[in-house]
Amino acid sequence: MAADLGMAALSVRGRSRRPPPAAPSPAQVLKCRAWWSGPMLARCLRSVPTVKDRSMGSIATDEHAGAPSRAIGGRLRTWSPPAVAATAAVAGSILLTIVLVAIGFVITRSSLSPRIVGWDGSVERWIELHRTAALNRWTDVGSILGGTGTILVVAGISIAVMVIRRLWYDAGLLGMALSIEFTTFLATTTVIDRPRPTIVPLDPIPVTSSFPSGHMGAAIATYVGLGIVLSSHLRRAAVRVAIWVVAPVVPIYVGLSRVYRGMHHPTDVMASVVLGVGALCFALLAVHAAAVAADRRRDRRVETPKLRERSEVRT
Secondary structure, eight states, rough: OHHHHHHHHHHHHHHHOOOOOOOOOHHHHHHHHHHHTTTHHHHHHHEEEEOOHHOOOOOGOOGGHHHHHHHHHTTTTTTTTTHHHHHHHHHHHHHHHHHHHHHHHHHHHHHHHHHHHHHHOOOOOOOOHHHOHHHHHHHHHHHHHSSHHHHHHHHHHHHHHHTEEEEEEHHHHHHHHHHHHHHHHHHHHHHHHHOSSSSSOSSSOOOOOOOEEESHHHHHHIHHHHHHHHHHHOOOOOHHHHHHHHHHHHHHHHHHHHHHHHOHHHHHHHHHHHHHHHHHHHHHHHHHHHHHHHHHHHHHHHHHHHHHHHHHOOO
């Protein structure tokens, strides 16, 4: 009897990891029947995302989590998933700030600084000599794509759509990536306080310092983050390839535009790649850890009644 109860508990645990999808609503069924019938109806209904599927999101399932995410989620399994995600995001922001500040000190205050600064200056002078009216217009578009207003609009609309569709982990990924990027950028630019390039700027000078490029970091966090979310929900390989062609190109376009317009040194933009990619990596770590913690909490809720029943049978 005890062995049977143990096997039942294990089977329930296995089912808790992959709960059966909720039945489609009558409206979804009618929509499918309006277009197909017979065998095509079943295919249509299988393609309809259920509420449970949308609430999890395919970017944050337990199978996608790596060893660090599993370790964090398992250790913090008694915490709520938002608390786990917030803790991982704060820790990631602190670590990323330390890395960016170290890079900034190497560029501006180390024995390598004269060579790095000299190379930056030579590139900037060459750019200033080769400016054209057409390039001025094109780089203005690139600078706008990474501007604060554009990033807020794109990210805000994207997160709102994800929340409406109950893609909580997807929305959390994009929101936390931008939060980590912004806090790390503010801390780093305050500590390093690098002057802007000496060439004639084509945009108004912001109040922040030159290192790192906030436009570049935010563009990576936003556009590449959207690429991660979209590619995780799309099945066609051609569409995924198109997404991963466009997603990295936009931040590169933004970074080159900022250097061309005299707003950042080339090494500022290079360091911002670490900023944007690091923010995305720590955001992914946070959502995966939250998903693991949520899965462990569900397991505990399912196993506890079974274990109690098992102990009662033994007594």
